[in-house]
Amino acid sequence: MNGALPLIWRKFGERYDLDGNFCETCGTAFFPARPVCPSCRRRGKLVPKKMPKTGKIVSFTEVFTGPAGFEHETPYFIAIVELDNKARLLTQIVDSEKERVKIGAKVGKVFRKISDIDPEGPIAYGYKFKVVC
């Protein structure tokens, strides 16, 4: 968990339980939460909303050269997942055999360590996804 702790702490709801928001005017869900609905603008009415915990892979790639802090996790999958309410997010795919990671695969959210590189620093927890069937 690098950088400013308060900034990360403010995102705990998003990272732990997929807290996003929803525009009651047009019915669109946003993750992460948006300050303004891009379609409805000032007519939009945004309310906090928890995102569904399942979705499907719409695109993925396998990372062989990870950025700093992730170099020992390679090779690993990252994917764009479309949640059941159409909101999309970028996530790591874990606990899933290579042949099951494909476009259209159903995935479910899991709670994992995202970063734990400083043995004396705080641990960052958050969401990852795994293929569920």
Added chain:
Amino acid sequence: MVGIVGYGVYVPKYRITVEEIARVWKKDGKAISAGLNVKEKAVGSFDEDACTISVEAARRALAHSGIYAANLGAVYVGSESHPYAVKPTASIVADAVGASPELTAADLEFACKAGTAGIQMCLALVESKMPAWIKYGMSIGADTAQGRPNDALEFTAASGGAAFIVGKKEDEVIAEVLDTYSYTTDTPDFWRRQHAEFPRHAGRFTGKPAYFKHVIAGANGIMKRVNMKPSDFDYAVFHQPNGKFPIRVAKQLGFEKKQIEQGLTTPLIGNTYSGSMMIGLASVLDKAKPGEKILAVSYGSGAGSDAFVLEATKNISKKRPKKTVFDMFEEKEYIDYAEYVKFRKKLKSL
């Protein structure tokens, strides 16, 4: 009526066999596996720890109970592998499952029995008039148990956990807790000092004066209190440091093999320490029918036993989890010793 209103189990998907560990140290894997009555153990992935395991178990328990997370008045996490020395696992778990902020939370440690100590605390809080607002409490036993390479414990020290929610609404309790009892002495059979990476143990001293003495005293103590004998129980669950001790202690107490089979999980996943007896109890609740009676006795080195007598209620048939504990064990992938070393960060350069 006070008792269990929901439970959840989480066991990581990776497994390493006892024979694979023995291969590395040039030992007789078949003989060790048969001697311990353990085939393989569950291994947490590189991004799993006692906290992530607790969250997964807690979420399953909430889903099973149907209770709104914000109604939890207490969250306790019992573990001997809390990720932080100072900074509670319980507050992370409570936040992650949506139980925060109106609740009490704390981390517990009593080797392998901290989770059952938490169940006792929840029972007392839920029954208590002070504070009267606590209607439900959750206790979790979870570990990513540390086994020193080439130590006897390496064959069994596993990862996993279970969460139990305690409540007192008659239409929600699936297993009433008829009584609980504890037996505690200062017995230094197993310990880990501050900053030490791996626990140390006193070899054979962990058996008779430690595990057997306390489990037997715990079981006999509670049976005396509720005026019951082994044949009065449909199921019995004991702490399972390996697959052999619980069978032997059951025999010494006068239980038959069929009473303990449903709760015997260590042969398939290893010793999940704080999760061990609680995962066994969850497996028994998967199967128990209304009116059936269960004896459950944990053991924590250092040393003590918490004993519980439970009776399944009519609500249990309506609340069967979608996946049983034994079904969950089938979702697995084998890893070799090198991957195990990587996942559990036993290489110093990681």
